Amino acid sequence: MSGRLLLGVCGSANILALPQHLIALAGDGGPEIRIVMTRSAAALMPPATLGLLCPDVLCDGRDELTTSHVSLAGWADRLVVLPATANILGQAAGGLASGLLSSVLLAHERPVLFFPAMNRHMWRHPAVRRNVARLRADGHVVMEPVLGPAWQVATQDVQENCGLPTPTAVRAVVDEFLRLPLDPLGATEAGGLATPPPPGARRDGDAAAGAWSGAPPSATAGRQARGGPVGPAPVGAVGAARPAPGREG
């Protein structure tokens, strides 16, 4: 799928899986990609590592005074944040612009696609639920994270974690996102993206993220985009999902 994709990368331990996602996104006629890493992301993974896969990597803390967030936001046909931390969801929901990535998010005129990844208690926290509902009500697309076993940094063992979909699934969602009309935020239902799973849905193996069994996905996505119910304990609803290899912070 052609187009210009700006990828925001945040400080989640799931960044360990990012090279595989980048390969899936860029390969086979994928979009032109530029990357903006937050300071935390750059602390967890050297920008030079991502530079092996993408020639254009910018960083908060290093490039924010020499890079125009407005130009970057205008360059991008589409903005995707992967992995998206609880922090960036809160910043975006609150309209804060304390760094390069959050400034680009605010200066971009179209809906943004977020792939959250975080500790399951963080994802279920009322403050995060509020931020997710706010972003969806504003017209952004916030994917449900995938619940699955992952290495827990804090306890040094494997626990259930809210991680990223597989690289194949992410590519399918991003391709669909790139195909949507390039309308400004609020003009169309970006949530019409037929991907967020309805409560109670289970992912169909390793299929593309659009393949959920349960209620019609587009109806659910539309409801979420309009700020409708996010659903109680949504993470538990996708327990059969197989996450991308990742880590929990």
Ligand SMILES: Cc1cc2nc3c(=O)[nH]c(=O)nc-3n(C[C@H](O)[C@H](O)[C@H](O)COP(=O)(O)O)c2cc1C
């Ligand atoms: C090893 C490690 C892993 C982390 N993993 C996550 C995570 O998966 N999700 C999350 O929301 N925060 C995680 N954090 C906390 C964030 O890095 C922290 O909230 C940071 O301020 C996020 O900044 P950013 O959103 O600008 O990238 C982790 C922190 C560390 C040290």
